[in-house]
Amino acid sequence: MKIKKILIANRGEIAIRIMKTARIMKISTVALRTAVEPNAMYLSFADEIYDNSEDVSEIPVFLDIDKLINITLKSGANAVHPGYGFLAENAYFAQKCIDNNIIFIGPSPDAIYKMGNKTIARKLALQAGIPMAMGSEGNIANEEEALAIASQIGYPVIIKAASGGGGRGMRIVRKTEEMEKMFSIASKEAEKAFNDPSVFIEKYIENPKHIEFQILGDTIGNIIHLGERECSIQRKHQKLLEEAPSSALDKRLRKEMGEMAVRIAKTVNYSSAGTVEFLLDSDKNFYFMEMNTRIQVEHPVTEIVTGIDLIEQQIRIANGEALELKQGDIKFKGWAIECRINAEDVQAGFAPDPGKIDKLSMPTDSYVRVDTGIQAGSSIVASYDSMIAKLIVSGKDRKEAITNCKMALDKVWIKGTKTTLPFFRMLVRHEKFQNGDFTTAFLEKDLDRYYFNSEYEEMLAAWLATSLFVKENLEEDSINVDFENGKEMSPWLLNKRINQF
Amino acid sequence: MNNKLHINKLYALSSENRKFSFSLPLKNKIRIGRRDYIVQLKADEKYGTYILWKNRKYPVEIIRSRQNKYEISFNDISYTFTVETPFSLQRMKVLSSKKGKTEQESVTAPMPGKIIDVLVREGADVLRGEPMVILEAMKMQNEIQSPVNGKVLKVHTKANTNVMKDDVLVEIMVT
Numbered sequence: 097m098k099i100k101k102i103l104i105a106n107r108g109e110i111a112i113r114i115m116k117t118a119r120i121m122k123i124s125t126v127a128l129r130t131a132v133e134p135n136a137m138y139l140s141f142a143d144e145i146y147d148n149s150e151d152v153s154e155i156p157v158f159l160d161i162d163k164l165i166n167i168t169l170k171s172g173a174n175a176v177h178p179g180y181g182f183l184a185e186n187a188y189f190a191q192k193c194i195d196n197n198i199i200f201i202g203p204s205p206d207a208i209y210k211m212g213n214k215t216i217a218r219k220l221a222l223q224a225g226i227p228m229a230m231g232s233e234g235n236i237a238n239e240e241e242a243l244a245i246a247s248q249i250g251y252p253v254i255i256k257a258a259s260g261g262g263g264r265g266m267r268i269v270r271k272t273e274e275m276e277k278m279f280s281i282a283s284k285e286a287e288k289a290f291n292d293p294s295v296f297i298e299k300y301i302e303n304p305k306h307i308e309f310q311i312l313g314d315t316i317g318n319i320i321h322l323g324e325r326e327c328s329i330q331r332k333h334q335k336l337l338e339e340a341p342s343s344a345l346d347k348r349l350r351k352e353m354g355e356m357a358v359r360i361a362k363t364v365n366y367s368s369a370g371t372v373e374f375l376l377d378s379d380k381n382f383y384f385m386e387m388n389t390r391i392q393v394e395h396p397v398t399e400i401v402t403g404i405d406l407i408e409q410q411i412r413i414a415n416g417e418a419l420e421l422k423q424g425d426i427k428f429k430g431w432a433i434e435c436r437i438n439a440e441d442v443q444a445g446f447a448p449d450p451g452k453i454d455k456l457s458m459p460t461d462s463y464v465r466v467d468t469g470i471q472a473g474s475s476i477v478a479s480y481d482s483m484i485a486k487l488i489v490s491g492k493d494r495k496e497a498i499t500n501c502k503m504a505l506d507k508v509w510i511k512g513t514k515t516t517l518p519f520f521r522m523l524v525r526h527e528k529f530q531n532g533d534f535t536t537a538f539l540e541k542d543l544d545r546y547y548f549n550s551e552y553e554e555m556l557a558a559w560l561a562t563s564l565f566v567k568e569n570l571e572e573d574s575i576n577v578d579f580e581n582g583k584e585m586s587p588w589l590l591n592k593r594i595n596q597f
Numbered sequence: 598m599n600n601k602l603h604i605n606k607l608y609a610l611s612s613e614n615r616k617f618s619f620s621l622p623l624k625n626k627i628r629i630g631r632r633d634y635i636v637q638l639k640a641d642e643k644y645g646t647y648i649l650w651k652n653r654k655y656p657v658e659i660i661r662s663r664q665n666k667y668e669i670s671f672n673d674i675s676y677t678f679t680v681e682t683p684f685s686l687q688r689m690k691v692l693s694s695k696k697g698k699t700e701q702e703s704v705t706a707p708m709p710g711k712i713i714d715v716l717v718r719e720g721a722d723v724l725r726g727e728p729m730v731i732l733e734a735m736k737m738q739n740e741i742q743s744p745v746n747g748k749v750l751k752v753h754t755k756a757n758t759n760v761m762k763d764d765v766l767v768e769i770m771v772t
Contacts, residue, residue, distance in 0.1 A: 264737065281731070284713075285738050332737065443675055447708030447762060448735050455645045455656075482735075510673075511645045511656055517673045549674050552629070553655070556648055557671035558609035558617035558678055559627060559636060560657060564667055565607065565680035566623050 099123055099175045099199055099415050103168040104142065105158055106179030108469035109486065110391070111138040114177045117407040126171045128157055132477055138469050146171050156479065158182040161189045165196050175199035175414065177407075181481070184390035185212050201414040203313075203389050207364040211387040214258050215296055220363040226356050226384045229375070231298035239279040243272065245297050252300040255279060257286030264289040266333055268300050301383060303535040304375035305344050306330065308388075309357035310398045312409050313366040314419040321354040322402050323428055325394055329523065331446055331539050336516065337523065338394035339433045340401045343494055343532030344376060353382055360387060369395070369410050378535075393436070396467060396488045400432035431497040435487045435505070435520045439476040439513040442546045450478045451513040456485075459507035463490050463500045476513055484515060494532070498524050518547035608686055609678040617678075702745050704767045706760045710734030714756050721749045723769060730754065730766050747771045 102118055103126045104111045115125045115138070127142035131149045139145050146167050148157050157163055159182055168176055176193055178184040184202065187209035193200040202208070210216045215234050222228060230249045235258050236242045246253045246269065255278060257265030265286035267278040279295070287293035306327045313319035326342035327335045345353070357372035371392050373385040395406050404421070413419070439453075440446045452475045458466045468485035476482055489504050491497030502524045508517060523529050528542055539546070609617045626633040627650075638657070640646040647654045648671070658670040665685075668677045681689065713731040717723055728740040729749075747769040754766045 277728070281738055288733075441675075441708075444762065445707045455643070457643065509644060509654075509656060511658065514670070514675070515673055547674055549672065552627075552650075553672055553674070554611065554615070554676055555617055555627065556636060556650055556655065557657075557669045557676040558611065559619065560638065560648065560659075560669055560671070561667035561676075561678040562607050562609045562617075562619045562680055563623055563638070564659065564662065565665060566621070568662075569665075570604065570621070 101173040102175045102177050103173040105164050105176050109467045110179040112141045112469055114407055115141040126173050137471050161192055165192055168198050177201040180390050199414050201410050203366055203368040207366050208389045210364050211389050221384045224359050224363050229299040229383045232296045235294040235296050239276050242279050243275050249299045253297050254300040255282040255295050258294040259290040259292040301375045301377050303537045304377050306536050307342055307376045308371050308373040311361045311370045313361055314413045315367045316418055318419045319358050319361050320423045321357050322398050328536050337435050338397055340397035368413055369406050394434050397432040397434050400490050401428045430490055430492050431494045432490045433497050433501050437485045438482040438516045439484055440482055440516050441514040442519045448482045449514040450476045454512040457509045459504045464504050522548035604682050608681045612677040700771045702769045703765045706764045708734045709762050712754050712758050717749050719749050719752055745771045
């Protein structure tokens, strides 16, 4: 193996995920200690820690290309794994690694650049004969041009950031009057998120399913797909739940879409794990959306149904090995569902709720896999994403996976911040979800509430409020503490009160 | 409290106006149909504070308490209750019948973030669903829309200011 030591240019659960596989492969790892999370859980999985906690610059080290290259060279690592987010899809970073004789565990800078630029990616897909939604040929200069193209292809249209991804910089425009405002919002958001205000326009496919294909390609031109994932359960283009396979695909459609995904990947000689995203409309027409040139958050569901370790494949490919797997070797078994448990308040429009996680315990059943970088005592910091854990549940079929998921969700115990748990508890009980009858518009159109509580939960909460009132006001020996306005009551103080009951 | 001896019932009113009544002295039992189920408030090192009911643990937290108002997190969901005695409940009824219905709507920030743009001015007419403020949070721009048809009474924010969750952004007179 050429790769001896990997610098993990990432944090949280994905850093741990990569280090677990590296350990099995007997490759040592270096993790970065930062000032924001000096005691983070991922550090304990590394063979070596590079202490960067003295560095208090505003740009996180995970986004600082020169610093990362320096640290890698200093640490003696000869490879870098970028994980997802941060610099995972930065062609310049990949090139810098190569220039410094560091193996970048990911595709070539050329593939990253071409697929990262949505306008170029569209052109490539068009040339390769991949079905696509109608749209502008290149970037749109101003709202006049946007209006002209929109009237040509017909409303609704979607404005997308040329350098975008992950749902940012996307706006749907339903009528002429909305264009001016939406164009300006999308462009501003694109500039802010990707340092590039350029946007393009596409026909907006109403109520599609989000279906993506996992791709593996090596450096000598072999490319295969590992089947699909369905990620239609999203809020504002942010995925909440993913599953593999999709109940919307049969063998024939899987084969057809899989072949198209491989064809797209071939246009850039793709070499690593990657994902080709499609929209699937209600008539089962599919349209190429974009290719993500990184390992995805939702990769575990594919690992479960195929039995293939995607991180291992990434490392082997980066090491120059040929793919041992042929398309015919890929077999699918069972069903897997991933719930993204985030520190968000579902009762307040999924607003992020950063804070310290006081208690955390996760189910340990054989049908559950938990990928997390958080443990009791960890903090969800506002400067990073709000993920607490990925709860990945499997079953022999979709029905069993959902039943197992329902049980697993009730065994998750998190205290300290609000979480997306109540949302998933509702979702697994929803008839339309159970029947596979949902699209990317599910949250907006089919749900009137975003959480589940059983018939008696509110009553029990009312009992608790009443018993506190009794304690504070009515009992002879009541302390009669009048809390300062809005002051939080510590669990410690509460405990003292419980003991008086 | 002066009325201690006379109170035989308490009511917990939810923010959605559901009423739960409990007899005094308050028991740690809740009657469902013909059976009583014991409800216990407990705490330990592993789970923190929880309610044990029908052999299941539910995480609970008292988020806020202020006079007779309690915000409680129960199984990861927040509830707000005001606890009323029969007397205070009666007083509330009298007051609310005199006051008539409120005609003012306060639009608050649903999450902490930064105001990017304010799209309405004081005195402007707004329609339900009309965007009034652009709030950026976690790098996403969110439109804050008017919940009602009305006239803007007061704008409490301006572009480039940071706001906290629940800060009042705009007040609207319902028309």
